[in-house]
Amino acid sequence: MAQPRIPVASTVERSVTERLGSVSAGNALELRGVTKLFGALAAISDVTLSVRPGERRAILGSNGAGKTTLFNCVTGDFLPTSGTIRLFGEDLTNFPAHERIRRGLRRTYQISLLFGGMSVADNVYLACLGVSRGRFSLLRPRPSDAIVSRAAELIDAVHLTGARDTLVSSLSHGQQRQLEIALALAGAPRFILFDEPAAGLSPAERADLVAILSGLPGHIGYIIIEHDMDVALRVAESVTMLHNGRVFKEGTPEEIENDAQVQELYLGGGHG
Amino acid sequence: MAIVLPTVAPRRSLLALERIPPAIWVIGLLLLAMPAFASNFVLYQIFGWSFILGMIALSLMVLAGYGGMVSLIQMSVGALAGYVVAILGTSGVPQISLGWPWWLHIPLAILIATLFGTLVGALAVRTEGIYTIMITLAIASAFFYFTRQNYTIFNGYTGFNNVIPPAWFGIDWRQAVPFYYLTLGCATLSYLAVVWMARTPFGLALQGVRDNPRRMSALGFHITAHRILAYSFASVIAAVGGILLVWQNAQVVPGTAGIPQVVDILVIAVVGGLKRPIGPFIGALIFALLSVFSSDILHAFGMSGERFKLVVGLGFLAVVGFSPDGVLGLWDTYQAKRAANRDPLLGGGR
Numbered sequence: 001m002a003q004p005r006i007p008v009a010s011t012v013e014r015s016v017t018e019r020l021g022s023v024s025a026g027n028a029l030e031l032r033g034v035t036k037l038f039g040a041l042a043a044i045s046d047v048t049l050s051v052r053p054g055e056r057r058a059i060l061g062s063n064g065a066g067k068t069t070l071f072n073c074v075t076g077d078f079l080p081t082s083g084t085i086r087l088f089g090e091d092l093t094n095f096p097a098h099e100r101i102r103r104g105l106r107r108t109y110q111i112s113l114l115f116g117g118m119s120v121a122d123n124v125y126l127a128c129l130g131v132s133r134g135r136f137s138l139l140r141p142r143p144s145d146a147i148v149s150r151a152a153e154l155i156d157a158v159h160l161t162g163a164r165d166t167l168v169s170s171l172s173h174g175q176q177r178q179l180e181i182a183l184a185l186a187g188a189p190r191f192i193l194f195d196e197p198a199a200g201l202s203p204a205e206r207a208d209l210v211a212i213l214s215g216l217p218g219h220i221g222y223i224i225i226e227h228d229m230d231v232a233l234r235v236a237e238s239v240t241m242l243h244n245g246r247v248f249k250e251g252t253p254e255e256i257e258n259d260a261q262v263q264e265l266y267l268g269g270g271h272g
Numbered sequence: 273m274a275i276v277l278p279t280v281a282p283r284r285s286l287l288a289l290e291r292i293p294p295a296i297w298v299i300g301l302l303l304l305a306m307p308a309f310a311s312n313f314v315l316y317q318i319f320g321w322s323f324i325l326g327m328i329a330l331s332l333m334v335l336a337g338y339g340g341m342v343s344l345i346q347m348s349v350g351a352l353a354g355y356v357v358a359i360l361g362t363s364g365v366p367q368i369s370l371g372w373p374w375w376l377h378i379p380l381a382i383l384i385a386t387l388f389g390t391l392v393g394a395l396a397v398r399t400e401g402i403y404t405i406m407i408t409l410a411i412a413s414a415f416f417y418f419t420r421q422n423y424t425i426f427n428g429y430t431g432f433n434n435v436i437p438p439a440w441f442g443i444d445w446r447q448a449v450p451f452y453y454l455t456l457g458c459a460t461l462s463y464l465a466v467v468w469m470a471r472t473p474f475g476l477a478l479q480g481v482r483d484n485p486r487r488m489s490a491l492g493f494h495i496t497a498h499r500i501l502a503y504s505f506a507s508v509i510a511a512v513g514g515i516l517l518v519w520q521n522a523q524v525v526p527g528t529a530g531i532p533q534v535v536d537i538l539v540i541a542v543v544g545g546l547k548r549p550i551g552p553f554i555g556a557l558i559f560a561l562l563s564v565f566s567s568d569i570l571h572a573f574g575m576s577g578e579r580f581k582l583v584v585g586l587g588f589l590a591v592v593g594f595s596p597d598g599v600l601g602l603w604d605t606y607q608a609k610r611a612a613n614r615d616p617l618l619g620g621g622r
Contacts, residue, residue, distance in 0.1 A: 076489075077486070077490075096489070096494075097490055098489050098492050098493055098494050098495075101489075101490060101491065101492035102492050106490075107490060109487075109490075113484055113486065113487040113490070114484075114487070115483050115484060115487070116483075117483065118476075118479075118480075122476065125476070126476060126480050126488075126491060127491050129473050129476070129477060129491075130477075130488070130491030130493045131491075134473050135473060135474070135477060135493060135494075135498075136473070136474050136477075136497075136498075136501060137472060137473045137474060138468075138469060138472045138474055139472060139473075140468070140471055140472050141472075141473065183491065186491070187492065
């Protein structure tokens with residue numbers, strides 16, 4: 001299958017990138033001692049990890065290991081109980097979610113969070129609008145507007161061209177997952193959190209997903225949570241294992257795959 | 273439903289006019305020609321009042337239908353605009369009214385009422401569902417009691433009488449026909465403004481915030497700011513409606529925005545339907561007809577005409593009992609049944 005062409009940021013968005021570039025330093029994402037308590041329960045505990053710019057990292061762990069809670073802390077859906085979160089050197093720990101998005105952070109959701117009553121085009125348009133200055137505009141968009149063109153490019157990039165005007169509620173599960181990725185690619189993303197993007201996909205759709213993730217521009221780093229090891233280990237350069245809310249192991253996909261403890265805990269001992 | 277993005281570049285204005293359904297043309301022409309065959313009473317008390325109530329209910333429809341926020345402050349916003357017109361302009365209370373010219377006091381009235389609506393919105397958007405209703409009802413109650421007890425600015429229980437529109441172009445705008453066209457014009461502009469807004473980036477984002485605020489936040493939208501600005505937009509419409517209401521009655525008193533009037537706006541919007549901007553105007557017409565003629569109906573059955581609210585209430589129960597989406601919902605159901613009957617797989621196949 002041909003590699004998808006992921007569009008580069010428009011002129012307007014590039015100015016955002018340049019502004020953000022001024023705060024870029026060191027790691028793309030850096031967590032220091034992040035803990036999230038729900039009452040007496042520690043969903044994640046003292047998590048410290050660093051991801052370099054452009055790095056693709058997989059986070060693995062059994063159900064309840066704290067993977068999605070970690071994402072929620074990074075995106076601002078939850079404020080961590082303690083610890084710091086830095087994106088390209090900037091401390092985002094207490095930033096609201098929308099401010100983190102404007103700094104180049106994106107995410108997809110484990111269960112698709114889309115606008116079912118709108119078309120695919122409108123969903124992607126909204127995503128592009130969210131990081132533009134025209135959010136509050138009372139002027140209707142024209143087909144020649146930069147955001148409209150950008151939305152059309154993203155729809156092509158995730159192979160949904162034929163479903164452009166389809167209501168999202170009418171899309172198949174696999175198409176909805178592709179649309180989730182399109183929303184994450186809107187604007188000028190610099191770092192993306194993919195939460196189980198392959199969940200519920202057919203083998204053909206998984207191959208499509210791997211092609212889309214592999215085709216992302218090199219400067220975009222990401223963390224992927226994925227239970228499908230074949231997908232996770234094909235698209236990631238490094239792996240972090242979470243267990244009971246703590247970082248348990250870090251290494252390359254090969255190291256993790258061959259680690260006896262990991263096999264015992266996560267792969268059921270008989271893998272490979 | 274593609275709300276914003278056209279598939280192909282549309283040809284402009286002429287095509288837009290062609291897309292308007294024939295039924296709308298007929299209704300538009302009927303409304304324009306209404307003074308030729310309707311009595312002054314019908315023009316002034318039924319249609320003039322319906323357009324005004326429809327505008328105030330439309331401002332609620334913007335918040336509830338597009339933003340998912342049921343606000344009970346809209347009547348108070350309108351009444352405040354009316355009070356400012358009376359205080360800054362001329363009225364029968366010259367010791368309070370400042371007598372400023374219309375080009376100053378009318379924009380100021382809209383501005384002050386909009387600021388008030390925005391401020392209430394800034395408080396209300398921090399709540400959801402029943403709590404939004406409660407907080408806006410509480411502020412509406414406070415507004416009612418404040419105006420009734422404050423004599424320095426609001427002239428207390430008496431309020432202001434003889435608040436009349438300026439004589440633009442030498443016309444007495446309180447005469448039935450000019451007032452009918454004035455309210456029709458304002459209602460049409462308000463309606464078109466809402467239809468336009470719904471298809472702009474702001475309107476689309478507002479509907480996104482209604483459907484999925486968490487996702488909108490994750491797309492970079494400041495959902496609180498969007499919700500507050502929706503209150504601002506709605507308040508402008510409510511303020512214009514409030515000024516017209518005060519001109520129609522030639523007075524503004526605390527009861528203009530009493531609790532029954534505040535709730536009436538909700539009843540009107542729900543009866544008409546909150547999904548589309550035409551709904552509040554349909555609800556307002558039904559409300560005006562029931563309010564004006566229900567006492568005659570009650571008399572016919574040997575009951576006291578003072579119980580007209582009973583008829584309004586029963587009408588409300590009947591509509592929401594059959595269709596939670598109001599009269600528009602009934603229409604949608606009828607259309608869906610017709611379409612199903614035409615479908616050879618689903619219905620009669622005639």
